[in-house]
Amino acid sequence: MTNNRKIKVLFASAEAAPFAKVGGLGDVAGALPASLLQNFSDEIDIRTIMPFHAVVKAKNAPRKKIGNFSFQANTKQIDCELFISEIDGVPVYLIDNPYINHDSPVYHGDWQLDGMKYASFSLALLEALRYLDWKIDILHANDWHTALAVHALVTTYKSDPFFAGVKAVLSVHNLPYNGWGSQDAMNLLGFTASQDPDLPDWAKFTPLPMGIAASQKVIAVSPGYSREILTPEYGCGMENYLQKHVGKVMGILNGIDEDRWNPTEDESISHCFSVEQLSERVQNKLDLQKALGFEVNENIPLLTIVTRLSEQKGVPSIFEALPQLLDRKWQFALLGSGSPDLEERARKLAEEHPQRIACFVKYDDVISRVLYASGDIFLMPSLYEPCGLSQMFAMRYGNLPVATATGGLIDSIRGYSANPETATGFLYSDKTTAGLIKSLNLALDVFENKETWQAMQKNAMTTDFCWKTSAKKYLDVYQSL
Numbered sequence: 001m002t003n004n005r006k007i008k009v010l011f012a013s014a015e016a017a018p019f020a021k022v023g024g025l026g027d028v029a030g031a032l033p034a035s036l037l038q039n040f041s042d043e044i045d046i047r048t049i050m051p052f053h054a055v056v057k058a059k060n061a062p063r064k065k066i067g068n069f070s071f072q073a074n075t076k077q078i079d080c081e082l083f084i085s086e087i088d089g090v091p092v093y094l095i096d097n098p099y100i101n102h103d104s105p106v107y108h109g110d111w112q113l114d115g116m117k118y119a120s121f122s123l124a125l126l127e128a129l130r131y132l133d134w135k136i137d138i139l140h141a142n143d144w145h146t147a148l149a150v151h152a153l154v155t156t157y158k159s160d161p162f163f164a165g166v167k168a169v170l171s172v173h174n175l176p177y178n179g180w181g182s183q184d185a186m187n188l189l190g191f192t193a194s195q196d197p198d199l200p201d202w203a204k205f206t207p208l209p210m211g212i213a214a215s216q217k218v219i220a221v222s223p224g225y226s227r228e229i230l231t232p233e234y235g236c237g238m239e240n241y242l243q244k245h246v247g248k249v250m251g252i253l254n255g256i257d258e259d260r261w262n263p264t265e266d267e268s269i270s271h272c273f274s275v276e277q278l279s280e281r282v283q284n285k286l287d288l289q290k291a292l293g294f295e296v297n298e299n300i301p302l303l304t305i306v307t308r309l310s311e312q313k314g315v316p317s318i319f320e321a322l323p324q325l326l327d328r329k330w331q332f333a334l335l336g337s338g339s340p341d342l343e344e345r346a347r348k349l350a351e352e353h354p355q356r357i358a359c360f361v362k363y364d365d366v367i368s369r370v371l372y373a374s375g376d377i378f379l380m381p382s383l384y385e386p387c388g389l390s391q392m393f394a395m396r397y398g399n400l401p402v403a404t405a406t407g408g409l410i411d412s413i414r415g416y417s418a419n420p421e422t423a424t425g426f427l428y429s430d431k432t433t434a435g436l437i438k439s440l441n442l443a444l445d446v447f448e449n450k451e452t453w454q455a456m457q458k459n460a461m462t463t464d465f466c467w468k469t470s471a472k473k474y475l476d477v478y479q480s481l
Contacts, residue, residue: 007478009036009046009138012125014118014145015106016048016087019056022106023308024254024389025142025173028221031257032474034088035467040475047134049125051117052083052094054103061085063094069131073123074190080124082131093132095124111181118207119185122148123156130162138478140169144179147211148191154214155192167481170215172208174386175229175236179207198241209238216481218242218249219474221387222408226251234384252474253411254387255467256396263397263461268369273398275461278454281373281398288374292358294331301447302331303440304375304399306368306390309338309346309361314381314404319345320433321440322357328444333375334359335367372397376453377443378425381436385409391425395460400453401425402436402443414459416446424460 015022017030033046050056063085070079083094099116108114126149129136141150150168157163183205193205196213203209212218220226228234230243242249263281264274270287273280282298289296307313319342322332334346334357346359360367372378378394380403387408391401395413403409405427415427426446428439447453 006043006045007138007475008134008136009044009140009478010125010129010134010136011046011048011140011142012122012146012149013048013050013142014121015053016050016092019050019059019061019085019087019092020053020106023173024221024387027256027389028171028173028254029142030087031255031467032471033090035255035471036475037090038088039468039471044475044478047091047093048087049093049095049128051100051106051121052081052096053100053106055106056094066093067131069127071123071127073120074188076189078120078124080128082128093125093128095121095128097121097124112184115179115182115185116188118145118179119148119182119189119191122146123152123189125149126152126157126163135162136166138167138169138481140171140474140478141211141215142171143173144177144182144208144211147179147207148186150211150214151191151194151207156190168211168215169217169219169477169481170211171219171221172212172225172229172386173221175208175234175238178203178209178236182207198244200237200241203238203241209241212238212241216248217477218245219477220249220251222253222411223251224410225386225407228384228407250477251411252470252477253408254389255470256389256392256465258396258466261393261396263373266369266373268366269373270370273373275458278398278457281457284370284374285376288333288370289331292331292333293354294356294358300329300331301376301444302333302374303377303379304332304371304394305334305336305379306371306393307334307336307338307380309336309342311339312383313338314383314431314436315339315342316345317381317431317433317436318379319349321436322349324433324437325440326353328441330444331356332358333371335362335364335371336360337362368393369397372399375399376447377402377440379436379440380404380409381431382406382409383431388412392465395424395463396465398457398461400443400456400460402439403427404431404435405429406431412463412465414463416442416456420452421455422459423456424463425456 013029015026271283350359413425416423
C-alpha cells in the first residue's frame with residue numbers, strides 16, 4: 001500500500017472503553033485507535049464502530065445523530081440508526097438496530113440473542129460505510145463479534161464495487177470464544193459457509209474461524225499467544241489450519257495507557273510515588289493494612305489479585321495454595337467477581353482468616369488501583385492468558401507478579417529465575433497448585449532481601465508498556481497490506 005496518503009481504517013469492536021468495557025477487548029478498542037491517531041495522524045485516518053448498547057446509552061456521552069439507513073439481509077429488512085461520538089479524539093460510530101436496541105448487557109450469554117446482535121452488527125457496520133460514503137482501505141475486526149464482517153467482504157460484498165480492494169485484519173483476543181451457537185442467526189440473515197477447504201467442517205459455519213479464513217492478517221494479542229494457538233493445547237481445533245497458514249498469523253503485545261495508570265498522580269491512592277521516590281510507596285500498604293484490620297507492618301508481604309473469578313484465571317489454585325502456606329508471613333487481598341462457586345470460596349477463606357485475608361467480591365476501579373499500589377506480590381496463575389493487562393498495571397505500580405509462563409505473561413514479565421538482575425517478576429511453568437506454591441515461596445524468600453526487591457520494583461516500573469510501541473507495529477501491518 002502506498003504511503004503518499006492517509007490509510008483509512010475502520011476499527012470494529014463489540015466494546016470500547018470508556019463507553020463499554022467487559023474485558024481486555026474494551027481496553028484495547030478504547031486505547032489502540034487513540035494511540036494510532038495521536039502518534040501517526042499524518043499517516044492514518046482511523047475511526048471506531050461499535051453497537052449502541054444500553055450501557056453506552058446510560059453513560060449519555062455527547063453524541064450526534066447522523067441519520068437512518070436500512071438494508072436487506074436475506075428476507076429481513078434491518079433498519080439502523082447511526083450516531084457519532086468520540087473517544088480521545090477518535091470518531092466513534094454507534095449503530096442501533098432492533099437486535100441491539102433493548103435493555104440488555106453487552107453480552108447476553110443467550111446465543112440466539114447474541115448471535116442476532118453481532119451477526120446483524122457485522123453487516124450493519126459495512127452498510128454504515130456505504131451510508132457515510134467512506135471508502136476504507138482496512139477493516140480491523142476483533143474477535144467473533146465482528147469476524148462475520150470480514151467473511152461478508154469475501155462473500156456477500158465480493159463483487160460490490162464500493163468495497164473493492166478493502167483488506168481485512170482480524171485481532172484474536174481469546175480463541176476459545178468463537179461464536180459457536182450463532183448459527184441460527186447466521187442462517188436467518190443469509191450468511192453462507194466458508195468455502196476454505198483447509199478449515200475443519202465445524203469451523204466453516206462458525207464466526208471466528210470464518211473471519212480468520214477470510215482475513216489477510218490474523219493478529220493475536222501477544223507474540224506468545226500467537227505461537228500457542230498453533231498447538232493442540234491452545235488451538236481450539238484450529239491449530240492445523242493456523243499452522244498451514246502461519247504466514248498470516250502474528251502477535252503484537254497490547255499496551256496500557258500510561259497516563260491513566262500513573263502512580264505519580266493517581267488520585268485513587270493515598271500516597272503517590274515514583275521510581276525516584278519509591279520509599280513513599282509503602283505508605284499505601286500501611287494504610288491498606290490498617291483499613292483491612294491486618295497487622296500494620298511493612299515487613300509482612302502483601303499478596304494481591306485483581307481478576308475475574310474463573311478457572312481460566314487459575315483462581316482455584318490460589319484458594320488451594322494459601323492454606324498450605326499459613327506457616328509463612330503474608331497477607332492477601334482479592335478483588336474480583338465471576339463464578340458463584342469461586343465467589344463463595346473467596347468469602348469463606350476471608351471468614352476463616354480475617355487477620356490476614358480480605359476479599360472484595362465485586363469489581364471496583366478505585367480498589368483495583370489501591371491494590372496495585374499497595375501490594376508487594378501480584379498473583380496471576382492463569383491457565384492461559386492471551387495477553388493480560390493486570391500484570392502490566394501491577395508492574396507499573398511496583399507490585400511484582402508471580403505468574404504462569406504462558407501467552408502474554410511470558411512477553412511482558414522478565415522472570416527472576418532466568419536473570420535476577422533484569423527481573424520484573426516470577427514466572428513458573430507448572431500450572432498446578434504445587435507450581436504456584438513453589439514460585440510463591442521463592443518470591444517470599446526474595447522479598448526478605450530489600451535491596452534485590454527494590455531493584456526488581458524499579459525494573460518493573462520502568463518497563464515500557466506504552467501503546468505507542470504497539471501502535472507502530474499495527475500501522476506497519478496496515479501499510480504492508
